[in-house]
Amino acid sequence: MDDIFGKIGTTQTLSQKIERKIEEAIRQKKLLSGAKLPSEKELCELFGVSRTALREALRRLNARGLIEIRKGSGMYVSEIKIEDAVKSLNLYYDLSFDSNLISQIIDVRRIFEPEISRLAARNRTDEDLKILQDGIEDLESCDPDNTQKEVDTINRFHMSLAKATGNPIIIISLEPIYSLLPRMRNFIYANVEGEKEFTIDAQKKILKAVEARDEDAAFAETEKLVIRNHEVYDRYLKKVLK
Incomplete structure (x- = not known):
């Protein structure tokens, strides 16, 4: 030594x-x-x-x-674990949370999430499909007055898509970002009529494409969802968080 x-x-x-x-x-x-x-x-x-x-x-x-x-x-x-890296990023994002960070997160989602869905369509397993389907059903049956449960369920769908890629680097990179989405969506669903219904429909289309292993359709449907999220941010969130 x-x-x-x-x-x-x-x-x-x-x-x-x-x-x-x-x-x-x-x-x-x-x-x-x-x-x-x-x-x-x-x-x-x-x-x-x-x-x-x-x-x-x-x-x-x-x-x-x-x-x-x-x-x-x-x-x-020490044994360095994925959870340790995720926790550190979670803390950083929590402490940096403001309108600028939200805008940056939406930009990152627009770049990465369509490709994540494309990769999920390529690599998904039957178990992944079941988890995604269960998530949609949970969202549909969720009490409309329980906004927190709704946003947590939506967040889980996105994390399940990331896990369906089979790529742990994607999970490490995106999980801290997804941990912030409930805070963003809590505001959205309290102010935007029909947003939950739009999200359920979008998730069903994404799942259908992933199930069919249609990578291009999975990409396109996810891109539509993220673009919608960006439009909602421009209309509502910027006004409140500035």
Whole structure:
């Protein structure tokens, strides 16, 4: 492990340099997820640094989720999960939520969602179709006074389409965006007559295309839905959120 835990010079803050050295080893997979790090004493000797500098570096690595410190057991390289990445983006979007972010989200949806439906039509399974159909039926039977349940159900349809692509990168990228849609739709359905009915009809057309593996139709029907969402934003949301 000499190539990882070699002695460190003094041109920079020692704790920062220790942190970067360990992070680099994790990124380069010289230290794999679940690997146990040497003890504090051993690390101090390997790096040629004081315990104070080492502990500060370990504290920051732990706070960033790169290592896990288990009392009585030692220090381990953390397992990086998809859920962790999604949570970080969720927090960022929540803190940045305003009219500008909503406009940007709609632009992103217009670019990506039609292609997502195209890929879902190509890769979907019978189980995916059942989940999508169940989602539409749940929306149709939803109490019209329960706006929150309606928007959550609509959101679930979009997430189910993303999952039907079979591509985990799409899920990572879009799930934080979809988590914001209920906040947007709560306003829309309280102010736009017939929006729920339009959405149900659009979902049925998308599902029909996905079921038939008609990639072009899935793309086109999804594009119509997102364009409608953009029109609603232009007419209503901008006035309220500015």
